[in-house]
Amino acid sequence: MNEKNILEIKDLSVIYKTDLETVAAVNGISIEIKHKSTFGLVGETGAGKTTTARSIIRLLPAVGHVTSGTIEFEGKDLLALPEEEMRHYRGNQIAMVFQDPMTSLNPVMSVGDQIAETIKIHNPQLKNEEVDERVEETLAMVGILPSRKVEYPHQFSGGMKQRVIIAMALACEPSLLIADEPTTALDVTIQAQVLMMIKELRDRLGTSMLMITHDLGIVAKICDDVGVMYAGEIVESGTVQDIFEGKNHHPYTEGLFGSIPNLKSKAKRLNTIPGLMPDPTALPAGCIFAERCKYATDRCHKEHPKVSVNGTHKLCCHLFDNNGCRKEEE
Amino acid sequence: MSDNHEIPLLQLKNLKKHFRLNGGAMLHAVDGINLSIREGETVGVVGESGCGKSTLGRTILRLIEPSSGQILYKGEDVTKISQRKFRPYRQDLQMIFQDPYASIDPRKSVVEVIAEYMLIHKTYKTRAEVYNRAAQLMDMVGLARRYASMYPHELDGGRRQRIGIARALSLNPKFIVCDEPVSALDVSIQAQILNLLMDLGDELNLTYMFITHDLSVVKHISDRIMVMYLGQAVEIATSEELFNNPLHPYTQALLAAIPEPDLAMRDVPFKTIKGEVSSPINVKPGCRFCKRCEYTKPECEGTDKPLIEVTPGHFVACELHKN
Numbered sequence: 001m002n003e004k005n006i007l008e009i010k011d012l013s014v015i016y017k018t019d020l021e022t023v024a025a026v027n028g029i030s031i032e033i034k035h036k037s038t039f040g041l042v043g044e045t046g047a048g049k050t051t052t053a054r055s056i057i058r059l060l061p062a063v064g065h066v067t068s069g070t071i072e073f074e075g076k077d078l079l080a081l082p083e084e085e086m087r088h089y090r091g092n093q094i095a096m097v098f099q100d101p102m103t104s105l106n107p108v109m110s111v112g113d114q115i116a117e118t119i120k121i122h123n124p125q126l127k128n129e130e131v132d133e134r135v136e137e138t139l140a141m142v143g144i145l146p147s148r149k150v151e152y153p154h155q156f157s158g159g160m161k162q163r164v165i166i167a168m169a170l171a172c173e174p175s176l177l178i179a180d181e182p183t184t185a186l187d188v189t190i191q192a193q194v195l196m197m198i199k200e201l202r203d204r205l206g207t208s209m210l211m212i213t214h215d216l217g218i219v220a221k222i223c224d225d226v227g228v229m230y231a232g233e234i235v236e237s238g239t240v241q242d243i244f245e246g247k248n249h250h251p252y253t254e255g256l257f258g259s260i261p262n263l264k265s266k267a268k269r270l271n272t273i274p275g276l277m278p279d280p281t282a283l284p285a286g287c288i289f290a291e292r293c294k295y296a297t298d299r300c301h302k303e304h305p306k307v308s309v310n311g312t313h314k315l316c317c318h319l320f321d322n323n324g325c326r327k328e329e330e
Numbered sequence: 331m332s333d334n335h336e337i338p339l340l341q342l343k344n345l346k347k348h349f350r351l352n353g354g355a356m357l358h359a360v361d362g363i364n365l366s367i368r369e370g371e372t373v374g375v376v377g378e379s380g381c382g383k384s385t386l387g388r389t390i391l392r393l394i395e396p397s398s399g400q401i402l403y404k405g406e407d408v409t410k411i412s413q414r415k416f417r418p419y420r421q422d423l424q425m426i427f428q429d430p431y432a433s434i435d436p437r438k439s440v441v442e443v444i445a446e447y448m449l450i451h452k453t454y455k456t457r458a459e460v461y462n463r464a465a466q467l468m469d470m471v472g473l474a475r476r477y478a479s480m481y482p483h484e485l486d487g488g489r490r491q492r493i494g495i496a497r498a499l500s501l502n503p504k505f506i507v508c509d510e511p512v513s514a515l516d517v518s519i520q521a522q523i524l525n526l527l528m529d530l531g532d533e534l535n536l537t538y539m540f541i542t543h544d545l546s547v548v549k550h551i552s553d554r555i556m557v558m559y560l561g562q563a564v565e566i567a568t569s570e571e572l573f574n575n576p577l578h579p580y581t582q583a584l585l586a587a588i589p590e591p592d593l594a595m596r597d598v599p600f601k602t603i604k605g606e607v608s609s610p611i612n613v614k615p616g617c618r619f620c621k622r623c624e625y626t627k628p629e630c631e632g633t634d635k636p637l638i639e640v641t642p643g644h645f646v647a648c649e650l651h652k653n
Contacts, residue, residue: 044516157606187378187543187607192587192600214517217589220596244593259521260591261550263573269528270521270550276486 001072006176006208007033007056012069014051014060021281025051027232028068031210033176033225038202038209040223040240042216042256046277048232049212050099053178055079056210057090073176092122095169099181101161105153111164112149115139118171134171142167142197159190163197170201177202178210183218195222216260220244225312228253231277231288238313248310250317251293287318295319337405338366339537340390340505345399347382347389351611358613359385361561362399364637369504372531372538374552374569376545376584380607382561383541384428387507390539391423392416403505421451424503428510430490434482441478444468444496451501467496471526488519495526505537512547524551545588549573554643557581560610560618563637567644577646580619617649625650 001008014026026048033039041049054060056071058078071078073094078086098104106114115135119126126134136146142163153161162182169177182198183191199222202209211223219226220240227237228250236243236250243253258271275292278284284291290300297318305318347360359382367373375383388394390401392413401409408419427433434443444464454460468475471492482490491511498506508527512520528551531538542548548555548569555572557565557580565578576582586601605622616631617623623630629649637645638652 044518159606188545188587189378189583189603190606192589192602195589196600196602215589216591220591220593221589221600240593240596244591255518257591259517261521261524261546263546263549263588263590269525272521272525273518274522276488276519 001075002032004034005032006035006074007031007210008070008072009052009056010070010072012052012055012071013067014048014055015065015067016061016063017065018063023280024283025064025232025280026055027283029227029229029232029234031227031234031237033208033210036206036208037224038211038222040211040213040219040226041229042213042219042226043229044214044277046231046280047229049229050180052229053096053180053210053212056178057094057096058083058086059090059096088122091118091174092172093174094176094178095172095174096178097162097165097169097180097182100185101158101165102185104165105161107153110150110152111156112139115149115164115168115171118168122172138167138171139164141170141201159186159194162186162194166194166198166201170205170207173205174207176208176210178212180212181214182211184214198222216257228256231283232280233288233316234314235289235316236314242311242313246313248313248315248320250289250315251295251319252289255292289317336368338402339369339404340367341365341400341402341405342390343400343402345386345389345401346397347385347394348397355611358382358561358610360389360396361613362634363558363561363563365556365563365566367505367537367539369537370535371553372540372551374548374555375539375541375558376543376548376555377558378543378584378607380560380610381558382610383543383558384509386558387425387509387539387541391420391425391507393425417451421453421501422504423507424498424501424505425507425509426491426494426498426511429514430487430494431482431514434490434493436482439479439481440468440473440485440493441465443482443493444500447497447500453501463500464496467500470499470530471496472522486519487515488522491515491523492526495523495530499530499534502534503536505539507539507541509541510543511540513542513544520547527551545584557584560607560613562618562634563645563647564619565644565646565648566637567646571641571644575644577640577644577651578619578648579623579625579650583622617647 009031011028011030012026013028016023016025043049055066066079112135115138116131119131119134135149139146139149144163183194186194213219223240225239226243227234230252236253255273261270273292278288286301286303287305290296300318305316307314307316308320342363342365345360345363349357349359351357363386377383385394389396396409400407403419408416441461441464444467445460448454448460465475473492512523540551552569554568556563559580565581576585583603603622608621615634617635620626620630627649635647637647639645640651
């Protein structure tokens with residue numbers, strides 16, 4: 001494992017297996033997250049972003065199985081750890097902020113107790129007063145009056161609930177924070193407040209982050225590296241500069257950018273990507289995007305493209321040869 | 331823009347909807363909206379959750395009865411007439427709902443959902459004609475006819491929203507309230523639906539009221555935009571004017587809060603506004619935004635601020651722009 005990285009995912013595949021069907025949710029993805037940097041995972045619903053995140057902290061639902069790959073965190077393969085040992089990492093060194101603040105808090109426990117729970121589990125030696133103190137510190141850190149710790153989740157608004165959840169995640173000062181669409185359920189002005197807070201805390205505490213989002217605007221604001229996910233694969237990855245300013249892009253990334261109504265341009269029509277994501281129970285043999293791609297050739301439908309690397313920029317498309325440059329028309 | 335003597339398609343005069351809560355407190359969901367919508371234009375209504383934009387949309391169609399104020403359709407007051415007499419107007423005034431999963435009867439097939447309104451309003455004499463028309467509507471919104479006998483659960487969100495659109499179009503309406511029609515959809519599907527709505531608008535000369543919380547969507551689709559805050563309109567302007575020259579501090583804050591997919595803006599911090607939307611229950615008169623506003627003056631409280639026309643077509647309700 002590279003010294004610079006805090007997390008390395010190699011060739012991870014996850015399936016959801018039920019009696020009726022097998023869903024290939026994640027298909028051989030590799031991700032590297034550097035120390036103190038933020039990796040943004042972008043994609044649409046069903047691309048496998050949340051599955052990837054849940055595999056890291058090993059909270060997949062019962063039907064989910066990792067079929068191949070390794071997830072190395074600070075040199076240890078998380079997937080090989082016994083559950084006992086995994087608990088030491090989960091919530092302590094790797095914490096997760098879930099998407100929906102309305103449903104991820106316990107409604108019958110005061111928010112202070114919920115934050116204290118995490119701290120107590122991972123620091124059994126602390127006295128009650130010390131735990132209390134830490135709870136108040138964490139609440140103050142996310143901009144909530146410490147005196148509100150005795151209140152229950154229903155007494156908080158959506159934005160405040162999300163702050164509580166972030167406080168819980170940061171309570172044990174994890175070295176890796178996984179944020180799964182942390183602001184999707186919030187209004188824009190509240191989203192701006194929460195994003196700024198996450199950014200500020202990340203810089204102050206030196207936390208590495210995996211940011212899952214479908215909003216390219218958030219990626220541009222927060223992330224250092226980006227992976228674009230489609231139907232369980234990472235079709236393009238690189239630094240934010242590679243993705244936002246580079247010349248060569250995967251046709252899906254191109255389509256994704258074209259689909260966003262732009263505040264600056266005056267274009268009358270949006271560029272759409274025709275069609276839908278392939279059915280994950282029966283993925284095509286060739287390139288997964290070929291069905292919707294305007295550049296698709298026969299080869300794309302038959303042969304799965306290999307990853308081509310150009311510095312930090314990786315592309316998974318037949319259009320690009322080994323050094324990531326678009327091939328001349330033959 | 332065109333001559334002022336023309337009767338607007340729809341006019342709202344001091345429209346209010348207050349809900350009585352347990353204990354007698356009043357929730358001011360819509361609190362005095364004045365708006366004229368001309369034929370063929372698209373008016374965007376933007377605001378955060380809880381600002382009353384959905385209630386406004388429903389009140390216009392009298393799916394919720396207004397508390398006071400007037401709704402004029404082609405100059406006629408339709409606020410007080412009975413629901414029975416209002417029924418013919420429903421053919422002209424339609425709605426596309428937010429959630430394509432919850433707004434469609436799961437026990438009806440696609441073609442039955444689309445045909446339902448035409449059967450209720452007895453638009454055609456025979457069922458065969460109705461189903462013919464339903465099939466045409468499916469073509470119009472880009473639903474392949476092979477889906478006709480499928481049930482909604484077999485389709486994805488984008489296709490379901492197309493059913494909702496076909497259903498809204500089935501009675502040849504003049505005016506459609508679109509209540510967050512794309513917020514439940516992924517961006518690539520969202521773009522497909524937005525393009526479809528714009529094409530249909532041009533083709534059938536529809537007038538839209540487009541309710542959304544997404545400013546980039548509203549800019550894309552609207553001719554004019556109304557920004558709402560706690561039941562009131564704080565700013566109305568043409569789409570271009572609003573984005574180039576936002577005057578109300580709330581509008582400015584909303585625009586500043588959008589994360590743009592542009593690296594040049596990466597290190598520019600958001601200009602965030604403090605606090606959250608205050609409660610709409612038993613609101614006191616005065617600017618609703620003054621508690622979060624950085625320019626608050628003592629005059630901001632006490633009396634409601636009327637919309638003032640600052641430049642032609644650009645209205646703002648703010649003490650800062652009184653003259």
